[in-house]
Amino acid sequence: MARFEKLKKTWQTQGGISPDRFEQLGDQVRSSSGVFQRTIRRRDAIETIAAVGVILGAMVALPHATSWVDGLGYLTIIGAAILIAVVLWRARGRQPEQLSAANLRQHIDHEIAALQRQVHILRNVAWWYLLPIYVGLTLVEVGVFGPQLSWPMGGTLLLSQSLCAVVFMAVWRMNQRAVKQQLEPILGYYLELREAIDDDDDERLLAVGEPPTSRLLAPNPRYGPSPTAKRIWVALMLIAAGLVVAGGYVWYRAVDARTGVFLIICAPVVVLLLVVISGVWRPSDRGA
């Protein structure tokens, strides 16, 4: 009991931050708040202008499409721009109000919900952002270059597609890394904290000698496909590529040489890119 009273006395006689410095911090908060709001508004405006620009550009190009393939590509790009704008708008619109009077439990729930939304959006960035644009661009290029698929135009198409895929792959990997290295550890921390609130005996979160952060920062083992799933995935991709190449050869011999060559070249390239994007050679979080 005496120890506790001493602890309390020590706590209450400890200095906080000096009033002058605290006042300065308050002034900084007031002045920076307006800047922050303006930055957010500017970012939203830039994103909206970019989406409108892409849509307008595709709409202008649409009547000049040389075939139904690039026409479909322009439409896909318009759809992709709208989809991206809607996803971003919904993501921001669904951000809950600031939980000013929230207790700690509600605060943590709020943080978990916000983080899970971010994780979901970033993990699926390929579906709502990268792939629709990639498909649209591919269709436009195939439509434009389609009639001249022999070299050098076929090579140009292949090169530009590869570059595009590499850029998109880099964006995808950057997002996945952000999820894995930043969001998931924080989410894990909040989930454990949430459990600890309900748990009278949260000794496992005690930090004697070891800061809890080090354990909580460990990669979350719940994500990532198992090694077996990876092997099956690669096998299916190789089979699919083989079938497309075989089909391309048949097409080359029997129907249309240019399309046949296109299929024979594109199938292995696409499979190679997909394998690279998937990072299938990396060690699995679930162990070998």
Place this chain on the structure above:
Amino acid sequence: MDQQRQRLCEERFEQIVGESHLRFGRIARAYAGEEAEDLAQEMLLQIWRSLPSYDERATLSTWSYRIALNTAISWRRRVTRSKRQPPPQRCPTDSLVSNTDFSDDGKLLQRFLNTLSEIDRAVIIMVLDDFSHQEIASSLGVNPGTIRTRISRIRKRLENWESDDGPI
């Protein structure tokens, strides 16, 4: 009307800044060590943003204390995001903090707080700041019985705790 509301928010913010430097400073030191000022600023920022929704159901000081504590517990989130390293465990020697003669008792207290889980640390800080069990329970969103159990366990832990420099 908006201007009136804005003025009211600013007055309340002034009041919080004027009254809370000691309490917020202590919480910031307990959770962020040498980065106490950064955390204190984050607390004020969260309060500033939340003020328009303050509904007077709790006193301004209790309301702002709750936000400060929630922000402190979330501080690790920012630390992990920016540095991916644990928060400092050493006692602060920040020259901008008043009463900088951080006493031996103060260091031991800090060391003891560092041995507690996040939740227990929040509980004990509220106890040390003279909040009732009911207020602590309400701030954490648990029932008062749980708080009593936790406090009793922390006290027992304190009694048995030996630091490198000897007991408190």
